[in-house]
Ligand SMILES: Nc1ncnc2c1ncn2[C@@H]1O[C@H](COP(=O)(O)OP(=O)(O)O)[C@@H](O)[C@H]1O
């Protein structure tokens with residue numbers, strides 16, 4: 001049988017980048033084909049070519065074995081291709097039904113009857129588990145619901161092949177499960193699905209086949225039964241990758257960071273963190289799991305001295321640092337890797353060296369009576385760049401020109417200098433490629449080995465599980481459970497993160 005879709009020798013060049021380099025890719029009816037790759041690998045470009053948004057420089061597209069000219073989204077839709085974009089294309093001031101109708105109207109179906117559209121939405125909701133309220137306005141919907149509207153829109157336009165570009169990036173773990181149920185039902189009905197992701201466990205859980213892209217090329221093709229997370233990471237990066245750092249036995253140094261009864265007011269004026277208690281021991285990593293927006297950001301900012309706390313206390317090695325501000329918190333032994341690395345962690349317009357010296361430049365070894373000692377500064381910066389493998393043309397490069405992973409290594413290098421008592425790392429590998437993430441994890445574990453108490457806040461459950469000795473789950477500003485790593489299951493953490501009660505916490 002002919003594949004539903006064949007893309008042959010697709011090449012696309014942008015100024016300075018070969019985004020797709022002779023890519024061959026095919027999808028059969030009834031299969032979920034995952035397209036996996038790091039940021040910048042060329043996945044979205046390939047899909048935009050499929051959807052007629054970009055013209056390829058070379059290559060051809062065949063649908064049901066027949067050469068097909070897909071030169072606009074309208075012709076892609078006419079050919080049965082649907083796309084759920086990374087950024088939704090819906091009108092907030094219209095209802096769900098009106099949005100779906102709008103999608104139909106713009107094609108060549110004539111003006112649709114709203115009652116009929118509404119009935120079809122309800123029917124599709126039932127068939128595929130795509131629950132949406134047809135009469136609600138788009139602005140009233142949660143992100144997961146908006147995504148379901150996009151999928152319904154594509155189904156109503158009779159898509160036989162549906163492309164989902166990073167659909168899980170915006171979803172909670174529970175919503176991801178629901179989406180996977182929907183996608184499986186669709187593939188059982190004979191739809192072809194292209195599922196784009198850079199998350200290894202999702203691809204392994206969902207895909208029938210997997211194509212891995214790296215630097216614009218197909219780096220490998222496989223199926224879940226013949227590979228695992230390490231195997232996929234190897235293909236993505238082009239070298240063996242250790243996904244879980246080796247965590248050695250270390251000495252327990254007792255409680256070094258203690259948070260007691262902490263309440264923090266968020267930007268909306270309500271309590272973002274409420275009566276929170278946590279202890280972190282030296283030589284241990286405490287992971288904080290939670291869906292974003294449950295107080296993690298405000299907790300980190302309060303501990304780091306960037307945000308006042310309404311009540312409660314934060315102590316480091318017994319010393320109260322509540323409300324002392326960021327520089328005193330730092331001199332009391334706190335190192336901080338902020339979530340907003342370009343806002344709170346580094347200054348984009350400064351050079352690499354200036355960012356590395358941001359906190360140390362006033363020390364006597366680097367300056368005397370206001371005169372900077374440039375050789376000492378240069379040597380010190382170079383030492384940190386080398387030690388932390390920061391890839392930069394030189395020390396005077398503007399920091400904003402570095403990749404996310406290299407900026408994060410730079411911040412890590414600066415923060416871990418001088419053996420902090422406590423390290424608070426918020427989303428330490430978000431937006432960072434797998435190779436840099438591996439390196440950052442190794443450094444965190446090494447710091448654990450030196451007796452620092454480490455708190456890692458992350459929305460990435462795999463990261464939390466790979467690093468932590470204990471996992472605390474935050475929900476609506478509170479810690480709802482603290483579970484030793486050995487007793488954690490993804491299912492239970494997911495439930496707790498969504499506000500459910502796990503067996504441990506009950
Ligand atoms: N419209 C564009 N103009 C210039 N360069 C682009 C454009 N779109 C993508 N690129 C570049 O092409 C490469 C592949 O990008 P993309 O297809 O978005 O990757 P992915 O979706 O795998 O993250 C990247 O280097 C990106 O910067």
Ligand SMILES: [Mg+2]
Pocket residue numbers: 043044045165
């Ligand atoms: Mg993309």
